[in-house]
Amino acid sequence: MTRLLVVEDDAALGRALAIILRAHRYDVAVSTTGTDALQKAAAWHPEVVILDLGLPDIDGMEVLAGIRGWSQIPVLVLSARQNSEDKVYALDAGADDYVAKPFAMDELLARLRVVTRRRETTPEDPVVQTAAFTVDLPRRKVTRDGAEVRLTPTEWRLLEILARHAGKVVGRTELLRELRGPNLAHETHYLRVYLAQLRAKLEPDPAAPRHLITEPGVGYRLEP
Amino acid sequence: MTRLLVVEDDAALGRALAIILRAHRYDVAVSTTGTDALQKAAAWHPEVVILDLGLPDIDGMEVLAGIRGWSQIPVLVLSARQNSEDKVYALDAGADDYVAKPFAMDELLARLRVVTRRRETTPEDPVVQTAAFTVDLPRRKVTRDGAEVRLTPTEWRLLEILARHAGKVVGRTELLRELRGPNLAHETHYLRVYLAQLRAKLEPDPAAPRHLITEPGVGYRLEP
DNA sequence: CGCATTCCTGACGGAACCCTGACGCGAACG
DNA sequence: CGTTCGCGTCAGGGTTCCGTCAGGAATGCG
Numbered sequence: 001m002t003r004l005l006v007v008e009d010d011a012a013l014g015r016a017l018a019i020i021l022r023a024h025r026y027d028v029a030v031s032t033t034g035t036d037a038l039q040k041a042a043a044w045h046p047e048v049v050i051l052d053l054g055l056p057d058i059d060g061m062e063v064l065a066g067i068r069g070w071s072q073i074p075v076l077v078l079s080a081r082q083n084s085e086d087k088v089y090a091l092d093a094g095a096d097d098y099v100a101k102p103f104a105m106d107e108l109l110a111r112l113r114v115v116t117r118r119r120e121t122t123p124e125d126p127v128v129q130t131a132a133f134t135v136d137l138p139r140r141k142v143t144r145d146g147a148e149v150r151l152t153p154t155e156w157r158l159l160e161i162l163a164r165h166a167g168k169v170v171g172r173t174e175l176l177r178e179l180r181g182p183n184l185a186h187e188t189h190y191l192r193v194y195l196a197q198l199r200a201k202l203e204p205d206p207a208a209p210r211h212l213i214t215e216p217g218v219g220y221r222l223e224p
Numbered sequence: 225m226t227r228l229l230v231v232e233d234d235a236a237l238g239r240a241l242a243i244i245l246r247a248h249r250y251d252v253a254v255s256t257t258g259t260d261a262l263q264k265a266a267a268w269h270p271e272v273v274i275l276d277l278g279l280p281d282i283d284g285m286e287v288l289a290g291i292r293g294w295s296q297i298p299v300l301v302l303s304a305r306q307n308s309e310d311k312v313y314a315l316d317a318g319a320d321d322y323v324a325k326p327f328a329m330d331e332l333l334a335r336l337r338v339v340t341r342r343r344e345t346t347p348e349d350p351v352v353q354t355a356a357f358t359v360d361l362p363r364r365k366v367t368r369d370g371a372e373v374r375l376t377p378t379e380w381r382l383l384e385i386l387a388r389h390a391g392k393v394v395g396r397t398e399l400l401r402e403l404r405g406p407n408l409a410h411e412t413h414y415l416r417v418y419l420a421q422l423r424a425k426l427e428p429d430p431a432a433p434r435h436l437i438t439e440p441g442v443g444y445r446l447e448p
Numbered sequence: 449c450g451c452a453t454t455c456c457t458g459a460c461g462g463a464a465c466c467c468t469g470a471c472g473c474g475a476a477c478g
Numbered sequence: 479c480g481t482t483c484g485c486g487t488c489a490g491g492g493t494t495c496c497g498t499c500a501g502g503a504a505t506g507c508g
Contacts, residue, residue: 084328084330084331084334085330087328087331087334088330088331088333088334091331091334091335091337091338092334092337095338096338096342097321097338104308104311106308106309106312107308107311107312107315109312110308110311110312110315110316111315113315113316114315114319114320114321118342138392139391139392139393140392140393140439140442140445152440152464152465152466153440153441153442153465153466154465154466187467187468188484188485189467189468189469189485190466190467190468192484192485192486192487193466193467193468193486193487193488194466195485195486196485196486196487196488199486207486214485214486216484216485217484376453376454376455377454377455378454378455379454411456411457412495412496413456413457413458413496414455414456414457416495416496416497416498417455417456417457417497417498418455419496419497420496420497420498420499423497431497438496438497440464440465440495440496441465441494441495449508450507450508451506451507451508452505452506452507452508453504453505453506453507454503454504454505454506455502455503455504455505456501456502456503456504457500457501457502457503458499458500458501458502459498459499459500460497460498460499461496461497461498462495462496462497462498463494463495463496463497464493464494464495464496465492465493465494465495466491466492466493466494467490467491467492467493468489468490468491468492469488469489469490470487470488470489471486471487471488472485472486472487472488473484473485473486473487474483474484474485474486475482475483475484475485476481476482476483476484477480477481477482477483478479478480478481478482
């Protein structure tokens, strides 16, 4: 769930927003003051901030500046001011969007999706580690004792599948389907050859594998 | 200068926009039809698109979909429709912002700065360095041993994409989509030729590349 | 209109890789 | 005790993939 910080001094509106946003599967926290907002932003690390500029203690623009001082998280500004001057000021100060009140809820939700969509396209980096080697899936790299290991495309795809199911057994037919398509899902010999190649490149003692383990009669398993 | 494509069927408004935007140091091209917009987007590779939804030939939403089919460049939608329904539809279809007509020019410029700002900050470091050469993305320059290296436009675009994903592998199809559009995403030979040209200009020993590395069967990678 | 640069395609050599076959070994089983 | 089955190892032919060179087409510039 996406963590979302709502900064809104109007308690009724804040509660309403929180309810609707939670219904749309956001993990919502609400601040009613600027100081609390800055504190929550630093401590809770929300992934998006909805910021109403009208706050009781400090100016909303200062809250924005305070956040931008150390973070690039998306900030969507909400304000009663409609003149373009204020919009320009907020947008140039680092806001990712500006919605004037009164606003349509579905539009706010859509604009929220826009700013969060950008983060999602940057996939997280799942890295699988074992005692002997490290598999970096997004970078498509395998390192052993700090040095990069060169793998052929097929070797990599095989290791990738095992790494995605790290710790679990992957059936032979499933592996072969991914590697060679559904028609040749019974050529188990093919797997043995490539498993041997992977072990030769990655295992300290290829004859006694500790991480690329075969489950007799079933398939193979990558043990972290 | 930031390349900016304005898609606007109203010739007078299009010209006015172009003049103002050029005064703000954008490199502007104008399309008055949807087909021309799609063609220009693929051929000219603008960095931002301003898209009016009301077009004479094809629906503006289809233009948006056409661009989103192969590129993630920011698209700022301009429309006379004010109801939130249309806004939600466009935003969810991949638009980065939605400005309703009539609009204040300074607000449009501010929102333009927002979407371009994001592009500039996406790479962690806008300057990618290797042991042999330096790629300065904002200045569009490559230096090697202190001297600037002259690159052709295509060579630069290729290097730019690799630099944006520095350290990570970029798939062949992704590279070709960015370079030549979605239809020719299988001409891998084209990539080999240009990679060779880049290596000849940048690598100390082009026969044994250390930074412009090929990942067999997958794509290429720029190693810092 | 002529020149220069750049873009793109084709042909070719070489290297890397994929896949298959043959064989050895140990365990399970009758 | 012999057979069978599954697994691992080694090696080699065929093929794919990559890099290089070259040249015509297209484009931009003076």
